[in-house]
Amino acid sequence: MLKSLFNWKVLLNLLLAIGVFVGLIYLTFRWLEYHTNHGQEVPVPNVMNKSVHDAVKILEDAGLDYEVDSAAYDPKYKPLQVLKVYPSPGSRVKDGRAIQLMVNPKSWAPVAIPDVINKYSGLAFQRLEQVGLKVSDTIYEPSIQKDAVLRILFKGNPVNPGTKIPRFSLVDVVVGSGPLRNIGVPNVVGLTVKEAKMVIAKNLFELGAVNHEDGGNSDSDIVYYQDPASGDIRDQGMQIDLWASKKTPAELRSKIDELNSMYRMKVDTTLPPIRYEEVSEVEEPKIKEPAPVVHQKKEVPKTENAKPSGGTSGKSNTPAEKPKASATPSSGTQEKPKAKKPIIN
Structure with a gap:
């Protein structure tokens, strides 16, 4: 078996396989180098503080791509002025590399x-x-x-x-600013409901109830009556009620007279005017209030005991008593003398 391994045919096939493998690796790296422009680098041009239009033209001439992003607006710089560049100017990058530009927008966000x-x-x-x-x-x-x-x-x-x-x-x-006071009510009789709504809104009044004679709700119906009447003085914001029909106001004279009897107050001028006479005011008698009662304290005289008049030594500090008045018989009456008793020896 070992002899078969060292056979020249086996060795030849092994060498051919190794050569094919090495060739594939070499071709793969060459292909990558070709497509990635390996070894071909260009410096990033300095486009700081230039307008974005000028910066884009410079990058395109250098064979570089670009990406534009806007920062927060800063009034200290010109609109569309390049504020930042990444990679920084002077850096060497491959041909076709995208350069990021930070640009000042035209105005605030x-x-x-x-x-x-x-x-x-x-x-x-x-x-x-x-x-x-x-x-x-x-x-x-x-x-x-x-x-x-x-x-x-x-x-x-x-x-x-x-x-x-x-x-x-x-x-x-x-x-x-609030509604105006004492404004004349506009005249919308003879207009369609749609036109009347526009006139009422233009004069800053409110649309009230819209009564259609046939019970419909078409805005093409003609207004033949309104309340309040045109020319009446009202404040802005008041409601104006409308009566509308497909007929003209001339054809609805009886209906208008009926509404006038309900919503228009008539003043009878045949009656004499009422005169009001001024009545003098009668003063009501004033009731005198009783004077307040003042209670005075009565002084009770002090009674002093009479002292016997036996001594002569010293003067008394008390005032001398007044002699009592002798009882005198009243006029017309005489006191009878007392009878003397006989003396017996």
Whole structure:
């Protein structure tokens, strides 16, 4: 068996297999070198601070590819100015390598306008500032929604919520100033319901009930009656009720008279005017209030015991008592003398 291994035919086949294997490896590396441009490197050109259009042209001339990305807007640099290059300028890269360019955008990143329509103006201003928008001017417009945001204007044109505009842009806000007082009601009789709605909305009134004669709801019906009547003085925001039909107002005269009797108040001018006389006010008698009773304390005289008049020594400190008045018989009465008893020896 060992002799068969060292046979010249076996050795020849082994050498041929080794040669084929080495040849395949050599061809594989040559193929990879050809497709990867091994050994062919080019320096990255310096395109810093150039415009993105000039930088792209320079890279294409050098046989390099490019990828453009925008950074946060910086007003210190020009729009579309190249701020960073990767790999850094001067580095050697293979031909066809993609160079990443960081470019300053034209303006700030866009932000969406928040939904602040019909919201209170104070809260709307705060919401606009939170997303990075600045309120340039506040325009007041008559509206029944007082202090509510009606529209947002960007460069003079109204924009809807969700529209993206550059951050830190200036916007104008239209705010309702409240309804006007004592405004004449517009005349919509003879118009279609659709036209009447437009006129009512334009004059800042509200549409009330719409009564169709045939029970339908077609906006092509003609308005033959309205309440309040045209020319009446009302405040903006009041409702206007309509009666509509496919017939003209001239054909509905009886119906109009019936509605006038219900909604139009007639003043009888044949009655004499009512005179009001001024009545003098009668003063009511004032009731005197009783004077308050003041209770005074009565002083009770002190009684002193009479001292016997036996001693003469010293003077008494007490005042001398007044002699009692002798009882005198009243006039007309005489006191009878007492009878003396006889003396017996």
